[in-house]
Amino acid sequence: MALRVAEEGLSSCSGCEVAILNLGERLLALAPQLDFVHMPLLMDHKYFGQLGDGDLKRLEIPQAELGLVSGGVRNQEHLEVLQAMRANCGTLVALGTCATHGGIPALINGLANAELMERYYRGCETNDPAPDPTETVPPFLERVYALDEKVKVDIYLPGCPPHPDHIAEAVLAFLEGREPALPHKSVCDACPTVRQGKGQLKSVRRFLQNAQYDPAKPIADMRCLLEQGLLCMGPVTRAGCSGADGEAPRCLKARVPCRGCYGPVRQNGNQMLDMLNALASNGIDIKTLPDRAGGLLRFSGAHGRLRPRPAAK
Numbered sequence: 001m002a003l004r005v006a007e008e009g010l011s012s013c014s015g016c017e018v019a020i021l022n023l024g025e026r027l028l029a030l031a032p033q034l035d036f037v038h039m040p041l042l043m044d045h046k047y048f049g050q051l052g053d054g055d056l057k058r059l060e061i062p063q064a065e066l067g068l069v070s071g072g073v074r075n076q077e078h079l080e081v082l083q084a085m086r087a088n089c090g091t092l093v094a095l096g097t098c099a100t101h102g103g104i105p106a107l108i109n110g111l112a113n114a115e116l117m118e119r120y121y122r123g124c125e126t127n128d129p130a131p132d133p134t135e136t137v138p139p140f141l142e143r144v145y146a147l148d149e150k151v152k153v154d155i156y157l158p159g160c161p162p163h164p165d166h167i168a169e170a171v172l173a174f175l176e177g178r179e180p181a182l183p184h185k186s187v188c189d190a191c192p193t194v195r196q197g198k199g200q201l202k203s204v205r206r207f208l209q210n211a212q213y214d215p216a217k218p219i220a221d222m223r224c225l226l227e228q229g230l231l232c233m234g235p236v237t238r239a240g241c242s243g244a245d246g247e248a249p250r251c252l253k254a255r256v257p258c259r260g261c262y263g264p265v266r267q268n269g270n271q272m273l274d275m276l277n278a279l280a281s282n283g284i285d286i287k288t289l290p291d292r293a294g295g296l297l298r299f300s301g302a303h304g305r306l307r308p309r310p311a312a313k
């Protein structure tokens, strides 16, 4: 019998679902063994009954052996959908860094809800001031949560989005009844750049400044970007973006620094604290960092890591 799979996206950009489709021919090969019973992005399945007239009073998520959820938990509706997925799926996978660590949407955790509403509904010069929306938007929770702050998560698949190789591995491992083989090292461990020890620069350079390299030469001849004074999050970010083929990390291939999109190396690691240590041990003055929280917790602001600043006295 085919494995029943349910998939949901909460506070998500749908890129993780596109990554599932990016399995390409592997998805076709797996398809006879999978029965997608719920995936709103790709199939018509109504939450409150198929007649579309509210014939059910409770959210309906079909029973599935494997549940995949992308996106963090921002509002009451996300929470209800997540709880229904947990109740109806035997194994729950947090798909993508929004689900594992809050991702980009959790950057808003640097603002309290009241300040957020004030800034966007009354403080925006290009719009007429308006009251907070109440009727068409589900009530916000107090911040963006990663899935495991609200329900038990069985498998973590970070990445923005996760590489299709690792989505395929997670599904295949589940079908074969074994633990998925996923990367647990850092982006630096997968990076071939030249490391010579501490760089000469004492301050972080602006992100948009170009790295120094010879475009005619391979990446293995380029000096480590952190040693060049660029804020490369490789030391504190989980490897995986290059997939299973051992290529250089995605951003490094484009000769730009890692922004940290796979989240911390360990699931409960703290990218900001770890990176402050890495910068200090590289001889870089951490006071030169512009937007410390937004830069170092860009993808991992859930779990209470990114909080509103205390009001100035």
Ligand code: SF4
Pocket (backbone or CB within 6 Å): 011, 012, 013, 014, 015, 016, 070, 071, 095, 096, 097, 098, 099, 103, 104, 159, 160, 161, 162
């Ligand atoms: S992890 Fe990235 S690709 Fe996936 S939903 Fe979040 S922002 Fe989109």
Ligand code: SF4
Pocket (backbone or CB within 6 Å): 187, 188, 189, 191, 192, 193, 195, 223, 224, 225, 226, 227, 232, 233, 234, 235, 252, 257, 258
């Ligand atoms: S800090 Fe960046 S450039 Fe340097 S080794 Fe790590 S990933 Fe590569």
Ligand code: SF4
Pocket (backbone or CB within 6 Å): 160, 187, 237, 238, 241, 242, 249, 250, 251, 252, 257, 258, 259, 260, 261, 262
């Ligand atoms: S290099 Fe870093 S930011 Fe770029 S894709 Fe890989 S993990 Fe994400």
